[in-house]
Amino acid sequence: MRRYALTLAGAAAGFLLLFGSFTFLVDPYDVTGWVTIDGVNERKTRAHEDGYRVRVGHRLLDTEAGTIVLGSSRVADGFPREMPDWPGGYENLGMAGTSAFELARASVIGSRNENLRCVIIGMDLREFGTYPRAHATYWITPLTGMPPLFSHVQTSLSPNAFARAAQTVIDNATGGSDEKWENAYAPELLPGRFEEEIEKRYRGYSDYVYDPARVRFLFRGIDALLAQGVQVTVFVHPVHAWQEEAARRVGMEPYEDALRRDITAEIAARVPSEAREPCFDGPALQAWDFGGYQDVSLSAPPDPSGDPENPYYYVPAHYRPVLGEAILTRMRGQEQEPPFDTASFGRHLTADAVDTLMAEAEERRQAWLVDDEWAHYVTDRFDALDADPPAPEREARHYLNRDDFRQLERDVARAERQAGP
Amino acid sequence: MLFNSFEFLFVFLPATLLVYYLLRHWVAHHAALVALTIASLIFYSWWDIRYLPLLLGSIVINHLLGLVIANHRTQPWLAIGIIANLASIGLFKYADFFVGNVNSVAGTAIPEPHFTLPLAISFFTFQQISFLVDVARKHAKPGSLTGHALFVSFFPQLIAGPIVRHDQIAPQYDDAKRKDDLAENIGVGLSIFAIGLAKKVLLADNMEPFAASAFGAAARGDELGLLEAWTGALAYSFQIFFDFSGYSDMAIGLGRMFGYRLPINFNAPYRAVSVIDFWRRWHITLSRFLRDYLYIPLGGGRNGLVRRMINVAIVMLLGGLWHGAAWTFVVWGGLHGLGLAWCHMLNRFFPNGLFSKARWLSIGITFLFVTIAWVFFRAESFDAAWRVLAGMAGLNGVGNSVGDEPFIAIVIGLAIVWGLPDTVSIFRNVLDRMTLETARVEFQKGWRWSPGPWTATGLAFLLFLAIVNAWTTAEFIYYNF
Numbered sequence: 001m002r003r004y005a006l007t008l009a010g011a012a013a014g015f016l017l018l019f020g021s022f023t024f025l026v027d028p029y030d031v032t033g034w035v036t037i038d039g040v041n042e043r044k045t046r047a048h049e050d051g052y053r054v055r056v057g058h059r060l061l062d063t064e065a066g067t068i069v070l071g072s073s074r075v076a077d078g079f080p081r082e083m084p085d086w087p088g089g090y091e092n093l094g095m096a097g098t099s100a101f102e103l104a105r106a107s108v109i110g111s112r113n114e115n116l117r118c119v120i121i122g123m124d125l126r127e128f129g130t131y132p133r134a135h136a137t138y139w140i141t142p143l144t145g146m147p148p149l150f151s152h153v154q155t156s157l158s159p160n161a162f163a164r165a166a167q168t169v170i171d172n173a174t175g176g177s178d179e180k181w182e183n184a185y186a187p188e189l190l191p192g193r194f195e196e197e198i199e200k201r202y203r204g205y206s207d208y209v210y211d212p213a214r215v216r217f218l219f220r221g222i223d224a225l226l227a228q229g230v231q232v233t234v235f236v237h238p239v240h241a242w243q244e245e246a247a248r249r250v251g252m253e254p255y256e257d258a259l260r261r262d263i264t265a266e267i268a269a270r271v272p273s274e275a276r277e278p279c280f281d282g283p284a285l286q287a288w289d290f291g292g293y294q295d296v297s298l299s300a301p302p303d304p305s306g307d308p309e310n311p312y313y314y315v316p317a318h319y320r321p322v323l324g325e326a327i328l329t330r331m332r333g334q335e336q337e338p339p340f341d342t343a344s345f346g347r348h349l350t351a352d353a354v355d356t357l358m359a360e361a362e363e364r365r366q367a368w369l370v371d372d373e374w375a376h377y378v379t380d381r382f383d384a385l386d387a388d389p390p391a392p393e394r395e396a397r398h399y400l401n402r403d404d405f406r407q408l409e410r411d412v413a414r415a416e417r418q419a420g421p
Numbered sequence: 422m423l424f425n426s427f428e429f430l431f432v433f434l435p436a437t438l439l440v441y442y443l444l445r446h447w448v449a450h451h452a453a454l455v456a457l458t459i460a461s462l463i464f465y466s467w468w469d470i471r472y473l474p475l476l477l478g479s480i481v482i483n484h485l486l487g488l489v490i491a492n493h494r495t496q497p498w499l500a501i502g503i504i505a506n507l508a509s510i511g512l513f514k515y516a517d518f519f520v521g522n523v524n525s526v527a528g529t530a531i532p533e534p535h536f537t538l539p540l541a542i543s544f545f546t547f548q549q550i551s552f553l554v555d556v557a558r559k560h561a562k563p564g565s566l567t568g569h570a571l572f573v574s575f576f577p578q579l580i581a582g583p584i585v586r587h588d589q590i591a592p593q594y595d596d597a598k599r600k601d602d603l604a605e606n607i608g609v610g611l612s613i614f615a616i617g618l619a620k621k622v623l624l625a626d627n628m629e630p631f632a633a634s635a636f637g638a639a640a641r642g643d644e645l646g647l648l649e650a651w652t653g654a655l656a657y658s659f660q661i662f663f664d665f666s667g668y669s670d671m672a673i674g675l676g677r678m679f680g681y682r683l684p685i686n687f688n689a690p691y692r693a694v695s696v697i698d699f700w701r702r703w704h705i706t707l708s709r710f711l712r713d714y715l716y717i718p719l720g721g722g723r724n725g726l727v728r729r730m731i732n733v734a735i736v737m738l739l740g741g742l743w744h745g746a747a748w749t750f751v752v753w754g755g756l757h758g759l760g761l762a763w764c765h766m767l768n769r770f771f772p773n774g775l776f777s778k779a780r781w782l783s784i785g786i787t788f789l790f791v792t793i794a795w796v797f798f799r800a801e802s803f804d805a806a807w808r809v810l811a812g813m814a815g816l817n818g819v820g821n822s823v824g825d826e827p828f829i830a831i832v833i834g835l836a837i838v839w840g841l842p843d844t845v846s847i848f849r850n851v852l853d854r855m856t857l858e859t860a861r862v863e864f865q866k867g868w869r870w871s872p873g874p875w876t877a878t879g880l881a882f883l884l885f886l887a888i889v890n891a892w893t894t895a896e897f898i899y900y901n902f
Contacts, residue, residue: 004872005608011881012615016888132630150427157427157889211641396824398630399637402801410469 020156028164029054032152045171045178046164050137051096052076054155057141058148060110065089067279069324070106071122072098074237077185077314078122079324088117088277100214101133101400104221105143107232108411111224118279119225120331121218123263124237124291125247125255128214130397133404136160145411185314187307193315194242194301198381199390201246201316206392210255212262213400219266220408222285224415231275231284233331234263236349238290238323240316241297241368242378248365249382256291257358263287264351280331287349290327292361294344298368422467424671425622425891433464434675437576441679442603450597454567457575457679464576465540472539479509480570483549487556487563495557502553510546513539518746541580543743545573547710552587554714561587568594577675581668583686584706589855593681601680608872609851610677615884616844617670622887625663628834631656631827632799639808640801646820650812652827657799658792659834662691665704670844673856682855688862689843691791694774694783695767696760699791701861707743711736722765729765734758744798749806753797760790784839842867 025035030044031054047055051073060068066088069079076094083090095102103121110116138144140158142151155161171177183189222232236259247256267285275284291297302310312323329336330346339345344364347357369375422429437460445453466473486502511519517533524531552572555561563569571594578585635653639645645653669686676683686705693699700708712721716736722729734755741754767775776782793810800806811817842865845852849864850871870876 001602001608001872002604003874004877005604005611007874007877008608008611008615008881008884011878012611012884012888015882015885019885019889146427153431154427159889162889213641396631396634396826397638398634399641401629401633401637 016157019162020153023158023162023165024152024156026165026168028161028168029155031055031058031155039172041165041168041172043172043177044168045176046168048096048178048181049164050141050160051098051135052093053095053102053135053137053141053143054151054161056093056095056106057109057143057151059091059093060106061113061142061148063089063091063093063113064115065091066115066277067091067118067120068093068110068116069120069122070094070098070103070110071237072096072126074124074239074318075122075324078237078319078321079328080321083325083328087279089115094122095135097135098127099131099133099135100127100218101404102135102138102143103127104218104408105138105145107218107221108224108408108415109143109145111228111230111415114228116225116228116230117275117277118231118233120328121222121232121234122237123218123234124239125208125210125252125259127218128211128259130209130211130399131395132398133400145407185318187302187309190302190309190314191304194310194313197316198242198246198378199385201243202250202382202385203390204393205247205250205252206389207395208250208252208255209397210258211399212258215259215262215266217400217405217408219263219270220412223270224412226270226272226284227412227416227419229273229276229284229419231278231280233280233286233288235288235327235331235346236260236263236291238294238297238319238327238345240299240313240319241293241365241375242301243316244291244293244297244365245375245378245382246316249386257354260289260349260354260357261351264349264354268351281333282348288327288331288346289349289357290330290346292344292357293364293368295339295342296323296326296345298364298372299339300374422464424668424675425618425887427891428467430888430891433460438678442601445601451567454571454594458567458571461571461574461576461579465574465579468540469537475509475513475539475542476545476574479506479545479549480573481566483552483573484563484566484569486553487561487569490553490556491563499553499557503550506546506549506553510542512536513542515742515746544582544584545579547584547707547743548573548586551584551710551714555587561591564591564595575676575681577672577679578683581665581672582704582706583669583672583684584710585683589684590681593855599680605851606678606680608877609848610674610679611884612674612870612876612880613677613844613848614671614674615880615887616847617667617672617674618887618891619883620663620667620670622667622891624834624837625660625667626890628656628660628663628830631823631830632660634823635809635812636799636801636805639805639812642804643808644817644820645808645812646817647812647815648823649820650809650817652823652831654792654796654809654813655831655834656827658691658788658795659831659838661795661798662687662838663834666690666844673844682853684858685845685852685856685862687843688845689838689865691788691838692784692865693787693791694780695764695787696757696790697764697768699787700757700761707740711740715739726766726769730762733761733765737761749797749800749803752803752806753794756790756794756797760794841865 024032026041027033027035028044028046029050030047036042067086067090069075069092071094073094073096075092076096079092079094081092107119110119137158137160140151140155140161142148146154225232247253264287267287270285272284278284280286296312299310299312302308311320313319326336326340327346330340335341344360347353349357369379422433437457440456441453444456462473465476482505483502486498489498513536516536520531520533523529552561556563568591572585572587572590575590632653635645635649636657638649666687673683673685684706688702688705690699690703693702716732719732719735720728721732737754737758738751739754741750741752744750771777774783793813796809797806800809812820845862846864847868848870850869
């Protein structure tokens with residue numbers, strides 16, 4: 001029996017040690033940077049594969065920046081990586097493919113960082129659909145609430161991280177890389193990707209279901225930040241009109257309306273105390289709407305040659321950092337050059353304004369549909385899809401479960417207790 | 422702290438084992454028990470330290486009551502003790518339920534107190550009641566305060582059972598002279614723990630999304646098609662079994678690592694041939710508690726069939742309510758009560774079962790009944806339960822495709838519960854009388870554990886796989902009860 005017990009415990013420990021130390025040393029998500037060996041792990045070719053969650057989880061806890069931007073790949077790609085002149089420091093903490101669940105958890109974790117004074121959160125319907133509540137790698141990040149040390153252990157013992165580590169070593173040894181990812185925004189590919197997104201979004205949105213519980217969930221997470229005196233600014237992304245049109249053509253307009261109403265209802269239900277050091281004028285919790293067929297999102301697609309590029313968008317779903325910077329400038333109330341100076345670019349989203357905003361967006365849409373040559377082109381494409389609809393992208397629907405709410409509630413209540421009355 | 426969390430696996434458990442055995446070897450048995458008690462209290466406080474005083478208060482008060490009952494007289498102290506225990510669980514667990522129902526019936530608007538449910542209150546309260554009754558019946562002696570504290574708080578079984586009776590565990594704590602076979606304790610305990618962790622992490626947690634998807638859709642008012650409803654209900658049947666029996670296996674394995682024997686809690690319940698048989702195999706320690714401390718005091722089956730049915734109904738309705746403060750749990754218990762009554766009646770006319778020549782049919786029908794009853798257990802409201810049941814009845818048609826994954830998961834689940842032996846059968850050769858005595862165990866055929874190098878390597882790999890997949894650290898379902 002002695003030999004059996006030793007073999008069992010020793011083999012289990014050995015498996016874990018070999019597996020974990022390989023991943024830890026390779027550091028595929030570029031978090032620790034402890035060991036760098038040329039030809040082995042010097043190039044972190046797969047650091048993006050977790051959508052930056054592992055890095056974001058750690059940065060939320062230890063960033064010294066006073067302002068962070070959270071959100072999906074629209075934030076990760078669409079906001080500047082650095083803004084040296086931003087008062088108190090700025091950091092882009094976007095996570096590709098994020099969800100309301102992850103954003104709520106990120107808010108709770110961020111509330112533990114005393115340096116934070118402003119959090120900006122980008123959102124649209126994607127975060128509130130019945131998609132899986134979290135990316136697979138979310139669970140190995142500090143976003144779950146575990147201490148950073150455990151997070152390193154858990155990341156090291158994750159099959160996903162191990163696979164990325166192995167791929168990183170192979171890439172370094174063979175000179176390979178994730179070319180598809182690296183070239184995703186290559187100018188010559190963008191016209192094709194603009195084109196592809198018409199059908200892709202149409203199919204993707206055809207089976208979309210809006211889950212209002214996720215709005216409640218996210219704002220409960222935001223309460224942890226508010227309790228610490230952090231100013232929270234949420235905003236609806238300025239996706240390109242082609243994407244907005246795809247959503248409307250498959251009947252998602254009521255969801256757009258519902259999302260805005262639910263956001264404003266959540267804000268109206270709160271009376272947060274004043275922010276410690278606000279970045280923007282106005283209350284500690286506020287919302288902006290940058291969506292809805294404004295001048296920027298009506299811009300023409302890139303020329304088929306790739307030159308000229310669309311100056312504001314890579315693809316309909318993903319905008320360029322120049323637009324992210326303009327969003328921040330708009331929030332700060334500073335004057336901007338055209339086309340960001342128009343009244344339609346960024347409006348305060350309040351309960352009283354929802355009807356007006358939606359009506360104005362519809363007006364602009366109607367005008368666009370009549371006047372714009374690209375609108376005619378897109379309309380023809382959507383008409384063809386309506387006539388012969390492609391199979392929708394059906395996925396199992398996921399809803400937040402009771403444990404999700406319980407854990408969040410426990411963590412937020414703890415943050416509120418720590419903040420005191 | 423969850424058994425599948427990294428802080429438990431890599432810090433708490435190794436440290437506690439080390440301290441326990443060092444103290445036992447170099448200091449004294451009693452010192453080791455004190456250390457184990459402190460570790461258990463830390464384990465409990467990790468969740469929410471605000472409820473530690475409640476646990477400590479429960480330990481001290483019940484120990485004092487036990488001393489009074491043992492040394493002076495039973496009444497009124499036993500009644501006071503039972504009422505005090507029921508009052509504490511009533512206050513924390515059922516106050517909202519009670520006030521909500523009063524408001525509904527009387528049209529009042531009494532505010533609900535919204536107490537947070539202290540972790541494990543349902544389990545440790547039952548253990549305390551069983552302790553007081555056993556002391557009054559002279560089946561147990563109060564012993565020392567440390568022994569009592571460990572009886573209640575021993576971390577492997579504190580949160581979700583097995584519900585341990587004082588006379589099962591106290592003699593083990595009191596046995597200062599027994600010698601530890603460290604290799605056997607760790608070898609057997611870690612092997613059982615590995616299987617339990619694998620059940621939880623590799624099976625239950627992978628069933629959860631399919632169940633949550635269907636029940637979540639029902640909760641928000643969607644109509645469920647036949648496929649979605651059945652895959653959701655079946656996935657939940659497997660999720661709750663692998664989750665809870667996995668937890669129980671881990672508890673038994675952990676207890677064994679310290680040299681203590683905890684009673685088994687599951688024995689292949691989805692192989693039950695009737696509802697009666699199901700409750701002999703599912704949450705065995707709860708069934709025993711309800712039988713010994715409620716059903717038999719009510720009269721049991723002594724006063725005729727009708728009275729027996731009434732007693733069964735009372736026990737199951739209260740058993741349902743014990744699981745959660747909602748009428749859906751009561752209905753779940755009521756359904757099982759009806760099932761038990763029906764089976765008792767059938768037994769009078771068909772002592773060998775209705776399908777004695779086709780055992781598989783009895784197993785299938787029982788599994789079907791249990792799965793349907795789980796719908797009320799899982800659903801967040803009656804509306805949601807009816808939507809799932811309507812979907813299962815095909816009232817909404819076949820519905821949308823749910824993809825291949827739920828079907829694959831269900832086939833794997835069925836293959837395991839019907840094709841492989843449960844943990845108790847696998848380890849029958851090394852489980853002791855104490856562990857097995859709670860169940861009238863009918864062992865399944867198949868693989869038996871034996872301490873060989875391939876078994877050690879295979880289980881080590883299973884443990885490794887379970888640990889590296891323990892990302893989600895989803896809570897155990899019974900943590901909520």
